[in-house]
Amino acid sequence: MESFVHSLVKAVPVLSGVPMWTLTLTAMILSAAVLLVFALTFGGVGSYVLRKVAGDIQARIGPNRVGPNGILQFLADGVKLVLKEDIIPAKADRFLFALAPYFVFVGSFAAFVVLPFGVGLIASDLNIGVYYVMAVTSLVVVGVLLAGWASNNKWALLGGMRAAAQIVSYEIPVGMALMPAVLIAGSLSLQDIVRSQGGLLGVFGWNLFHNPFTFFSFFLYFTAAQAETNQTPFDLPEAESELVSGYNVEYSGIRFGFFFLAEFGDMFVVAALATACFLGGWHIPFLHAEALPAFWGNLLSLGAFLAKAFALVLVMMWIRWTLPRLRVDQLMRMAWKYLVPLTFVNLLGVSLWLLIFKGKGIPQMIASLFG
Amino acid sequence: MNGPADLIFYILAALTVGSAILVAILPNIVYSAIALLFAFAGVAGLYVFLSADFLAATQVLVYVGGILILILFAVFLSHRISDVKLSNPARFHWQAAFICLSLFGVLSYTVVSTSFPVKPGTVYQPSTAEIGELLMTRYLLPFEVASVLLLAALIGAALLSRPEGRKGTSSDMEEPK
């Protein structure tokens, strides 16, 4: 942010009279606003795409009334949610009931800060990027627990505790499955991880093809992340048919809208992390994005990143409407007995590979054979 | 530190100490737990001011995302479901307040009147690489001992919270076929 502000002051000499901290603060607030607008738009358009994909897979049309092909459905939904009556159950804890959606939304939105959208497009390139995302997404659990408790409703409490147990259990495979990318890059910073995948032209620089362990770890990460964001087949805590929508059963109107937006925000964060760590992030195949002039490099790399992230979100939605739901004990068994040992073995495998082959992946070794 | 950095530091300090006071005096235990969350978050912010970025993320990850969840689970599991307002009355207010305030007075006076050998010029640098290296070389033994201790705590907690079943039989632990 500081370097961006410096370059802005050089470009616009009028601003050199303003103290540095005002400019930095304004730049921070503006970038946060841009990210917020992106998150909310993604939540809205994502809900429309979700329903269309659901309709496709279930052999029906989906929303098609509001606007051409139903494309304004999310605006109608948004207006409906905002205009609904704000009902708080009589015996519910009012303060915690109102506070819980904010925790969930902050836990999901705060991770947007470190996502590498383009060559220079990152709100804050923290040098603990991946670790920061893991730390911040654990705030969602507190919100879910409070929502379940404050609703004064047995099903909400049960759903809240199950959701909290599920998210906490799947945090471990998520973190461990991201570690191979960190090991290959040698840094927790997401821009460093993306840059480390840019060696070979084309898709072969991606961490996905670096060695068989990272290939496996991509699928482990995707599975664990699908569980952590409470998507089917792991969505028992908020299943409509099982638990009457779980911890958010008493929420209506814009409070429910917060939970809904937080879920889509989480989906995007998970997909963005998967693209940044395994699918090459903002690298464009057969083009060296960093060598292009600033505007085109940023624009093309932003397009590449969003295309990959949206493709992964579509895959998540596809899996969501295809597979049946796991029972809660099957869910916990899968986390603790299958995913946790597999991710640890995977991490060990990657470490040994990097030690033996001195950090080179399979494509790099093949490329060095050809000179 | 320039202007806004000082202001943010004071806001974080007020958040931390204010939340800690709320933890101590709020009668409803769930509200105390939420105040504790803000105290932990405030301390994490203070760590960032002390160039301890890895430690700040660890604080949020372990304390907010782990210990606070455990505390909330314990609160929810140790009350009947009909009690919405979990009241937690305190006693010996005045004696304890006197002790704690006098202790705070003594500690602050000691701190303010001692001249610590502070090295001039603050340095902000990322700490993750150094911590990782030291944990693997100089502090390897505490690292390994901590992992064994965590294993023991895990087994102990799981054993202690096993449901009271039929004595000796482990048939309730088998997976459904």
Next chain:
Amino acid sequence: MGMDKLLVIGAALFCCGLYTILTRRNAVAVLMGVELILNAANVNFVAFSHYVSRVIGGQIFAVFVIVLAAAEAAVALAIFLRLYATTGTVEVDTADELKG
């Protein structure tokens, strides 16, 4: 100087934690007080590491304190749940017999 303010914050956290331990009847609230005291100690460690010694050992010690606090909280809460199962309450006054 920043260090004085940080040490005073640490002292304040310690005293709040001590007040919580002394006055509360609920065992989980006593545990919350213990966590506040551990945080106060951590703040002191990191403040000294940053201002006085410029060695990162203070932060490493704080990492170990966090790890141990997590382990201790897990076992303590398991014990509290056992107490609730046998006596029906988690008030510290009821845990006054060594038998059972």
